[in-house]
Structures are given as structure tokens and as C-alpha cells.
Amino acid sequence: MKAVAAFPKERRVRLIDAEEPKLASPSQVKLKILDVGVCGTDKEIYSFAYGAPPDGEDHLIMGHESLARVVEAGPEAAGLKVGDLAVLMVRRPCPDPACRACAAGHQDFCETGGFVERGINRRRGYMTELVVEEAKYVVKLPKALKDVGVLIEPLTIAEKALAEARRVQARLPWFKPGVKGEPGLGARAVVLGAGPVALLGAMLLRLEGFTTAVYSLEPSTDPKAELVRGLGASYVCSRETPLDELAKKAGPIDLVYEATGAAPLAFEALEFLGTNGVFVFTGVPGRKGPISVDADRLMRGLVLQNQLVFGSVNAPRAAFESAAKDLASFLKAWPLAVPRLITQRHALADFEAPLAGRLPGIKHVLHVGD
Ligand SMILES: [Zn+2]
Ligand SMILES: [Zn+2]
Numbered sequence: 001m002k003a004v005a006a007f008p009k010e011r012r013v014r015l016i017d018a019e020e021p022k023l024a025s026p027s028q029v030k031l032k033i034l035d036v037g038v039c040g041t042d043k044e045i046y047s048f049a050y051g052a053p054p055d056g057e058d059h060l061i062m063g064h065e066s067l068a069r070v071v072e073a074g075p076e077a078a079g080l081k082v083g084d085l086a087v088l089m090v091r092r093p094c095p096d097p098a099c100r101a102c103a104a105g106h107q108d109f110c111e112t113g114g115f116v117e118r119g120i121n122r123r124r125g126y127m128t129e130l131v132v133e134e135a136k137y138v139v140k141l142p143k144a145l146k147d148v149g150v151l152i153e154p155l156t157i158a159e160k161a162l163a164e165a166r167r168v169q170a171r172l173p174w175f176k177p178g179v180k181g182e183p184g185l186g187a188r189a190v191v192l193g194a195g196p197v198a199l200l201g202a203m204l205l206r207l208e209g210f211t212t213a214v215y216s217l218e219p220s221t222d223p224k225a226e227l228v229r230g231l232g233a234s235y236v237c238s239r240e241t242p243l244d245e246l247a248k249k250a251g252p253i254d255l256v257y258e259a260t261g262a263a264p265l266a267f268e269a270l271e272f273l274g275t276n277g278v279f280v281f282t283g284v285p286g287r288k289g290p291i292s293v294d295a296d297r298l299m300r301g302l303v304l305q306n307q308l309v310f311g312s313v314n315a316p317r318a319a320f321e322s323a324a325k326d327l328a329s330f331l332k333a334w335p336l337a338v339p340r341l342i343t344q345r346h347a348l349a350d351f352e353a354p355l356a357g358r359l360p361g362i363k364h365v366l367h368v369g370d
Contacts, residue, residue, distance in 0.1 A: 003128035004351045004366070005059040011048050015349055018061065021132040023072060028132050029080050030072035031088065033368040035150035035345070036126050037065030038354045039196070040261075040284075045120065046355040049286075052122050062355075063127030063366070064090045064119035067149040070138075077135035085145065087152045087324075088126060089137040091117045091314050108160065108314035117314075127348065129368060139320040142328055148338050150365050151200060155323040156315035158201035158257070161280045162208070163319065164312055165255055168278050175254070175276075177209045186211055190246070190253050191233075192269055193260035194224045196341060196363045197282060201257045203330045203338075206231045213250055215243070215269075216260070223340075224362065230337050238265065247272035254278070261285045267293045273307050281311040 003018040023030055045051035045062055053060040070084040080086065093102035094114030101109035119125020141149050169175045177187040189205045191198050194216035205212045212233035218224050225235035236246050247253060252274030258266045261283030271294070273279050301307055315323075330338050343361025346354055354364035 001129035002348055003061045004348060005061050006045055006051060007059045008048055009058060013046055018128055020130055023074050023132055026074040026076040027135055028074050029070050029077045029135055029138055030130060030132050031068035031086060032071045032130055033066060033068050033126050033128060035067040036063040036366045036368060037150045038364045039065060039154065041120060042355055043357045051120055054122050054124060061124040061128055062119050063125040064117065065150055065153040066126040080135050080138060080140060085141045085143055085149060086138050087141055087149060087320060088133055089317060089320060090153065091115050092123060106316055108316050127366060139324060141324050144328055144331065148327060151341055152320060152323045152327060154196045155200045155327055156319040157197050157282050158204050159319035159323045160315040161257060161282050161312040162204055165278050165280050168308055172276055187254040188250055189255040189257060190215055192256065192258045192265060194218055195259060198259035199341060201259055202228060202233050203231055204326060206233055207326060207329055215246060227337050227340060231334060243268050243272055259283050264291050270298055275305040277307050279309045
């Protein structure tokens with residue numbers, strides 16, 4: 001079977017013939033890959049800035065954003081049967097028995113850093129035709145998600161971040177966005193960025209009843225801006241409107257969901273977080289050198305306004321399950337906007353252009369099978 005593999009020693013990425021995986025335990029399933037999404041992490045692996053092959057191997061089969069169908073199920077593969085549409089989780093626990101997070105099934109909070117990630121870090125990925133996995137790392141999807149299910153993994157980033165934000169804001173018993181008639185309805189969120197993780201986060205915030213503004217570089221005439229407005233959110237171009245103006249117009253900001261990886265913008269936005277507000281970082285910046293921030297002002301704000309800033313990475317199984325439910329709700333609410341998040345599908349052999357990051361749009365997908 002064909003696979004897209006990165007060879008770090010040769011600094012080459014090429015299509016290889018890989019051996020078909022076989023079930024090795026009764027709790028495993030074999031899946032046929034349908035779609036694999038391409039994101040910034042894949043682009044970093046493609047340029048050898050990130051990622052590592054499995055121990056003892058010279059190449060890494062890439063890809064971590066999957067949509068697949070079960071083609072073989074072991075007798076103990078709980079909850080999965082042949083024909084099921086599914087998504088595979090990315091991170092697997094570290095082997096250290098002292099890691100409390102991994103022992104609790106929360107490898108997204110791994111304490112040792114010894115975890116592996118399929119298609120990223122020391123474990124084969126999904127840019128191939130068939131994969132085998134333990135059923136506990138495979139999440140069944142409703143059939144209605146066939147055309148957009150590849151968006152589940154990027155959506156889990158927003159699911160986890162916002163679930164954490166909800167937990168944090170449980171400290172404010174009156175803060176109940178999304179609950180009709182509750183005083184928390186009308187809570188205000190600002191999304192930084194307009195990539196897939198940002199736009200999926202904006203959809204989730206809208207679904208939960210937040211008054212949502214998406215703040216990004218693209219001009220207000222960009223198709224992404226139009227898509228945002230179609231969600232009932234507002235779009236604000238960072239080149240046209242400075243952040244202080246946005247804060248003045250929008251009113252106190254209850255939640256900032258950062259999905260750009262751009263530190264200068266994020267720290268500027270932090271200055272405009274409202275009283276009792278929460279700021280969640282999901283973007284990973286490249287190392288571009290130090291920036292200057294008004295630390296006294298930020299610290300005063302954090303203390304005097306009970307603000308909370310946290311980061312969120314990867315996602316637990318619960319986030320995949322809620323993503324499956326929420327993506328189906330997105331499709332019902334915005335049947336045209338959701339498919340438009342996928343800009344183009346490419347054959348597996350045509351991996352170069354999407355991985356090199358030369359293509360405009362939102363999400364590029366390698367289409368492997370039907
Ligand atoms: Zn990704
Ligand atoms: Zn761990």
C-alpha cells in the first residue's frame with residue numbers, strides 16, 4: 001500500500017510502498033483511510049522542523065487528521081464494527097507508570113513528555129491506505145459526517161480548550177453562555193485567527209451562545225470573513241481595526257480563544273480581556289525572538305480583574321466524542337459553511353503542494369479512498 005513518508009536523514013518526503021498492517025490483538029480494528037487533513041504541524045514535518053520516525057526506523061509515515069472506515073474488527077474491539085465511519089485519536093500514553101495523567105487516560109496532559117503521536121512523533125501516521133489501532137483510540141462517527149469528518153481532529157483542539165474554559169469559569173456561577181434565559185447569555189468571545197482551528201472554534205462558540213468576533217489579518221472582503229458572518233459572528237480585520245477599537249465596540253471580552261500562534265497579537269489582545277475573563281492559547285508560535293510587552297499592565301489586569309490565562313494542547317477521547325456530536329450540529333446549523341472549510345481534496349500522490357503550504361484557502365485534504 002502507498003504511504004507519504006518523511007525521511008529526516010535524507011531530508012526528503014516521498015511516496016513509498018509500505019507493508020499492510022495486520023490485527024495483532026483481539027481489541028484492535030483495521031481501518032481504511034478515506035481523508036487526511038493537512039495542517040501547520042504537517043508543514044513543519046515536511047520541512048523537517050518537527051517530528052520524528054518510530055524508534056529504529058528511518059522514516060515517519062505522516063498525517064494525523066483522519067477520517068476512516070472500519071474494514072476489520074477484532075472480537076474485543078468494543079463499540080466498533082465493519083462499515084463504521086470513524087476518526088483515530090493522535091496521542092498515545094507514555095510508558096512511565098509514574099505518569100499520573102497517562103495512567104488516568106489523559107495523555108493530552110502527559111507529565112513526562114514521553115508520549116508518542118501518530119503521524120508526528122515516533123508513531124506511523126494516517127497518510128496511507130490502511131491502519132490498525134486499538135479500539136479505545138478510535139471514535140465512531142455518524143454517517144452524516146462522511147464529507148466533513150476529517151475536520152473532527154482540528155475541532156477537538158477547540159473542544160478541549162473550551163471545555164477547560166468552561167471548567168475554569170465554573171468559578172462564576174452566573175456565567176452560563178448558551179443557556180437560554182440565563183444572565184450569562186450574551187457572553188462575548190473573541191477568536192484570534194481565521195484558520196481551521198479558529199473557524200471551528202468560532203462555530204463552537206456560536207453554538208454555545210457566545211456573541212463572537214473573529215479577529216484576523218484577512219480583509220473583510222475575504223471569503224473567510226463572509227463565512228464567519230454566515231455563522232452569525234462578526235469579522236474584524238486586524239489591518240483595518242486596531243484591537244482597542246474592537247474592545248471598545250464589542251464591550252468587555254469574557255473569553256479570548258487564540259488560534260494564530262502569533263505572540264505579538266496574542267499579548268496585545270490579553271490587554272483587552274475583560275473583568276473575570278479567560279484567555280486560552282492554542283497556537284504554537286515559531287521561535288521568532290523576544291517581543292516587548294507591558295508586563296506591569298498585564299499583571300495588574302490579571303490580579304485586579306481576576307483574569308485567567310491558560311494553554312491547551314491535544315485532546316482526550318471525550319473531546320473527540322463531543323466533536324462528533326457538535327460537528328453534526330454545525331452541519332445542521334450551517335449546511336453550506338461547514339463543507340466550505342475544506343478548500344480542496346488532493347490525491348495521496350499529489351501531497352507536495354498542500355504539504356509545502358503553497359495553496360490558499362482553509363483546509364486541504366488528501367483523499368485516499370471512498
Ligand atoms: Zn493538525
Ligand atoms: Zn505520560
